[in-house]
Amino acid sequence: MEKGYKKKKKWNFNGNEEVNGSTSTISVRGVYNKLTENIKKEDKRGVVRLCRADPTDFFKTTNHASHAIAQALHSFHFNCYSPSGGLPKARRAVADYLSSDLPYKLPPENIFITSGCTGAINIIITVLACHGANILLPRPGYPQYESRAAFCRLQVRHFDLLPEKGWEVDLDSIEALADENTVAMVLINPSNPCGNVFSYQHLQKVAETARKLGIFVISDEVYAHITFGSKPFVPMGVFASIVPVITLGSLSKRWVVPGWRLGWIATCDPDEILQHMEIVTNIRNYLDISCSSPTIVQAALPQILAKTNDDFYTKNLDIMRETVNIFYDRCKDIPCLTCSHKPEGTMVVMVQINFSQIEGIADDVDFCTMLAKEESVILLPGVTVGLKNWIRITFAVDPCELEEGLSRIKAFGLRHAKKLS
Numbered sequence: 001m002e003k004g005y006k007k008k009k010k011w012n013f014n015g016n017e018e019v020n021g022s023t024s025t026i027s028v029r030g031v032y033n034k035l036t037e038n039i040k041k042e043d044k045r046g047v048v049r050l051c052r053a054d055p056t057d058f059f060k061t062t063n064h065a066s067h068a069i070a071q072a073l074h075s076f077h078f079n080c081y082s083p084s085g086g087l088p089k090a091r092r093a094v095a096d097y098l099s100s101d102l103p104y105k106l107p108p109e110n111i112f113i114t115s116g117c118t119g120a121i122n123i124i125i126t127v128l129a130c131h132g133a134n135i136l137l138p139r140p141g142y143p144q145y146e147s148r149a150a151f152c153r154l155q156v157r158h159f160d161l162l163p164e165k166g167w168e169v170d171l172d173s174i175e176a177l178a179d180e181n182t183v184a185m186v187l188i189n190p191s192n193p194c195g196n197v198f199s200y201q202h203l204q205k206v207a208e209t210a211r212k213l214g215i216f217v218i219s220d221e222v223y224a225h226i227t228f229g230s231k232p233f234v235p236m237g238v239f240a241s242i243v244p245v246i247t248l249g250s251l252s253k254r255w256v257v258p259g260w261r262l263g264w265i266a267t268c269d270p271d272e273i274l275q276h277m278e279i280v281t282n283i284r285n286y287l288d289i290s291c292s293s294p295t296i297v298q299a300a301l302p303q304i305l306a307k308t309n310d311d312f313y314t315k316n317l318d319i320m321r322e323t324v325n326i327f328y329d330r331c332k333d334i335p336c337l338t339c340s341h342k343p344e345g346t347m348v349v350m351v352q353i354n355f356s357q358i359e360g361i362a363d364d365v366d367f368c369t370m371l372a373k374e375e376s377v378i379l380l381p382g383v384t385v386g387l388k389n390w391i392r393i394t395f396a397v398d399p400c401e402l403e404e405g406l407s408r409i410k411a412f413g414l415r416h417a418k419k420l421s
């Protein structure tokens, strides 16, 4: 009787299209989980994960950061709710940290502490989603922007990053896309998923283009200072006198603590233009109804930002430079993949699949699914970041693991090589 009742009863809930639609195709975690289902348990070699940029498998944060957290915890002073914008001392710490790279001083009131950079993205996209508005996003890009925009029904338009120009922004396409309802554009620098670092000159051109169009720039700098090529990292906030900039960042990548959920929004706005657009009021109001970053982590933040030893950063960058070199050299030996631009920053790189070299593989998703099944290697299909038939590879892993992964990819490509007729 109980069973029959369950079958017959029709419940009113039918699922949320925005949630279901966005997680399976345009979320890194969703795609990762799906690909992982293809791993064969009997493969004794183990899984090589080059899909997500979670560096904690190989890189460890500093003892110093852990002690700062322990101290905050043991004080019993930070078991409370956080104020909406974050603890005042945490906001001041981020303001000081960011100001050291800027030609002006950011006041603490311009900083909002968020639950990771993901929290910062969710807040900013939600605030921008006014009726009829649209936003310009890079392609390829970081899918959280698309997912959240779909959620809030904010219209998205994509401009291209050009592989043949070292992934520079196609500035002409920005001008063609923008209209009077375009509110902002997003730039990710250093660039996830491309691994390039934008030059000072190019950023200045982006700022001038945005100014001309009357849109401000959201600069996702979650990989700030994670650079190991010839170009230094330049914060977009340097150009805030040309165009207002909203900078997003977090502890997750540089300090290797993505589980700590501490990020920030910084309004770089020396001329108080954002203030007049009421963006800042909107952010403040939205923070009152969103989830704060853990108070304990906020309390530890000033120590983490001010006292992390330069050796820690340098050592990690040296390792990443080494893994990038391994990746770039080995990749030249894999006929089914082409890397057009050696990464200069971040933890990830885009490579193109050469379908002229292989057969029996339909597209990037097929490539990644078969690779997971046959070789227990997980890569991210390019379609997830907006570029079909490319692949995103994470290189910030144990060098031995990277070598192992690349040799399995090579074997996979040879096994599926096009037969000469």
Ligand SMILES: *Cc1c(COP(=O)(O)O)cnc(C)c1O
Pocket (backbone or CB within 6 Å): 053, 115, 116, 117, 118, 119, 142, 188, 192, 220, 222, 249, 250, 251, 252, 253, 258, 262, 263
């Ligand atoms: C990792 C990442 C984020 C998310 O950062 P969290 O602090 O872990 O939420 C945001 N943007 C980009 C480009 C990222 O690579």
